[in-house]
Amino acid sequence: MVKRNAWRIQKSVIIALFFRELNMRFSSGRMGLFWTFFEPFFQILIFVLIKIALFGKNSSDFDFAVFLALNFTAFNLFKNIVLKSINAFKANKALFLYKQVKPIDTIIARVMVEIFITVIIIIIFLAIGLYFNFNIAIKDISMVTFGFLLLITFSFSLALFLSVLNIFMDSVSKLVGFSMTALMFGSAIFYTIDMLPLKVQTILLYNPLIHLMEMIHGFYFLTLDDTYVNYNYILLWTFSFLYIGLWFYIKLEKRIIST
Amino acid sequence: MIELKNVTKYFQTKKGKNYILKDVTFSIPSDINIGILGRNGAGKSTLMRMLGQIEFPNRGKITTDKSFSWPLGLSGGFVGNMTGKANVKFVCRLYGKKPQEIKKIIEFVKDFSELKNYFDMPIRTYSSGMKGRLSFGLSLAFDFDYMLIDETLSVGDARFKKKSKEALLKKIESCNILLVSHDMNTLEELCEAGIVVNNGEMVYFKKIADAIEEYNKINKKVK
Numbered sequence: 499m500v501k502r503n504a505w506r507i508q509k510s511v512i513i514a515l516f517f518r519e520l521n522m523r524f525s526s527g528r529m530g531l532f533w534t535f536f537e538p539f540f541q542i543l544i545f546v547l548i549k550i551a552l553f554g555k556n557s558s559d560f561d562f563a564v565f566l567a568l569n570f571t572a573f574n575l576f577k578n579i580v581l582k583s584i585n586a587f588k589a590n591k592a593l594f595l596y597k598q599v600k601p602i603d604t605i606i607a608r609v610m611v612e613i614f615i616t617v618i619i620i621i622i623f624l625a626i627g628l629y630f631n632f633n634i635a636i637k638d639i640s641m642v643t644f645g646f647l648l649l650i651t652f653s654f655s656l657a658l659f660l661s662v663l664n665i666f667m668d669s670v671s672k673l674v675g676f677s678m679t680a681l682m683f684g685s686a687i688f689y690t691i692d693m694l695p696l697k698v699q700t701i702l703l704y705n706p707l708i709h710l711m712e713m714i715h716g717f718y719f720l721t722l723d724d725t726y727v728n729y730n731y732i733l734l735w736t737f738s739f740l741y742i743g744l745w746f747y748i749k750l751e752k753r754i755i756s757t
Numbered sequence: 758m759i760e761l762k763n764v765t766k767y768f769q770t771k772k773g774k775n776y777i778l779k780d781v782t783f784s785i786p787s788d789i790n791i792g793i794l795g796r797n798g799a800g801k802s803t804l805m806r807m808l809g810q811i812e813f814p815n816r817g818k819i820t821t822d823k824s825f826s827w828p829l830g831l832s833g834g835f836v837g838n839m840t841g842k843a844n845v846k847f848v849c850r851l852y853g854k855k856p857q858e859i860k861k862i863i864e865f866v867k868d869f870s871e872l873k874n875y876f877d878m879p880i881r882t883y884s885s886g887m888k889g890r891l892s893f894g895l896s897l898a899f900d901f902d903y904m905l906i907d908e909t910l911s912v913g914d915a916r917f918k919k920k921s922k923e924a925l926l927k928k929i930e931s932c933n934i935l936l937v938s939h940d941m942n943t944l945e946e947l948c949e950a951g952i953v954v955n956n957g958e959m960v961y962f963k964k965i966a967d968a969i970e971e972y973n974k975i976n977k978k979v980k
Contacts (some may be wrong), residue, residue, distance in 0.1 A: 502853060514850030518836065518843075525838045592835075595827050596851055597810040697903070756812045 515607035581635035583657035764817035779957035
């Protein structure tokens with residue numbers, strides 16, 4: 499057998515896992531696939547209707563539907579990366595039979611699948627926006643992209659940290675499931691932070707995710723900005739999770755493989 | 758050459774440590790087919806998994822310049838929702854095979870496993886015999902220095918068993934096997950040397966017949 503170097507081995511493992519994950523998604527019944535792509539539409543529809551019912555049609559100086567589409571896309575990406583990765587070790591246990599498959603590869607592959615699905619959703623949204631004449635103009639496309647990259651890094655770091663924690667404590671994945679709902683309301687998804695009273699602002703700004711969301715929509719809409727975003731705060735959380743997660747992962751890798 | 762250096766492996770049980778290997782230093786010669794014998798729970802499969810680098814010693818080191826297959830058991834790592842073909846493709850990708858090679862391997866496995874239409878059906882619709890045939894066919898499609906076999910020779914009906922034994926005999930012309938088995942006839946037929954695992958120790962026998970004799974002695978003592 500030809501000897502391959504470590505990077506090439508890991509590359510082929512991640513590619514193999516990526517296609518396997520995609521195949522699993524698409525072969526697990528049509529309804530699963532349907533919801534993957536239509537869940538964001540229903541979320542947006544519901545919140546647009548609530549907003550119209552409460553505040554009437556034109557109460558903000560940006561297109562609210564576009565605002566929701568952007569925020570839910572970003573939030574769902576975060577949510578799915580974390581929720582799907584947290585069970586990756588357990589779900590792929592049988593694959594550790596192949597010695598080149600390292601547990602962290604299964605997380606990387608799942609993150610890549612989520613990114614792939616999100617790209618498709620973004621394309622669908624853009625197509626719909628163009629067709630129905632929504633105002634989808636982007637103020638600063640490179641900063642929005644950078645915001646998404648930061649969000650992905652943050653999500654991956656948190657996901658790795660939680661997956662390692664999940665080895666010791668079974669209830670971690672349940673708790674994370676609950677906290678997602680709280681995070682959805684506390685992360686500036688259907689409002690911007692300057693709409694809120696000062697007291698609530700101070701509390702919510704402890705949530706690193708709200709900084710990421712404010713950054714992404716701050717650079718998307720002409721009428722919004724990133725005044726409230728503390729970039730160091732985002733990086734502090736990201737690298738803390740990444741560092742602790744990796745540290746424990748390296749210590750525990752063998753245990754994850756053989757148990 | 759496979760070298761074990763001060764290898765200790767144990768499993769923690771409620772009543773203390775259960776030793777599989779206790780400070781074993783040992784080198785297994787290359788280019789020879791070796792049978793691994795031992796009573797149930799003596800640690801044959803664990804030894805196999807350690808050689809396949811998916812189980813790790815508590816202390817000590819195992820070094821080798823040889824490549825090892827995954828431990829061939831029944832249907833490890835298949836996804837129930839995916840077709841047999843998709844599963845085979847996945848393993849090919851894991852080993853970094855190019856598209857043309859993948860095509861060839863898929864053809865070979867389809868042909869060997871005799872799954873016909875089932876090859877394009879989800880694995881969850883397979884019987885256990887069909888899964889075994891698929892995984893055996895798959896393992897034959899790759900080239901390693903050593904194949905680690907954990908009693909997988911008995912899949913399928915009598916005819917398929919004969920076919921797989923012939924295929925394996927042909928395969929070991931170009932590679933070696935480490936075989937865990939309780940079937941003494943198979944061991945004698947396929948292996949030249951033997952290792953007996955017992956009470957945290959490994960003993961190597963140049964002739965498989967001697968290993969079998971030792972194994973029988975151990976069994977008598979227990980009775």
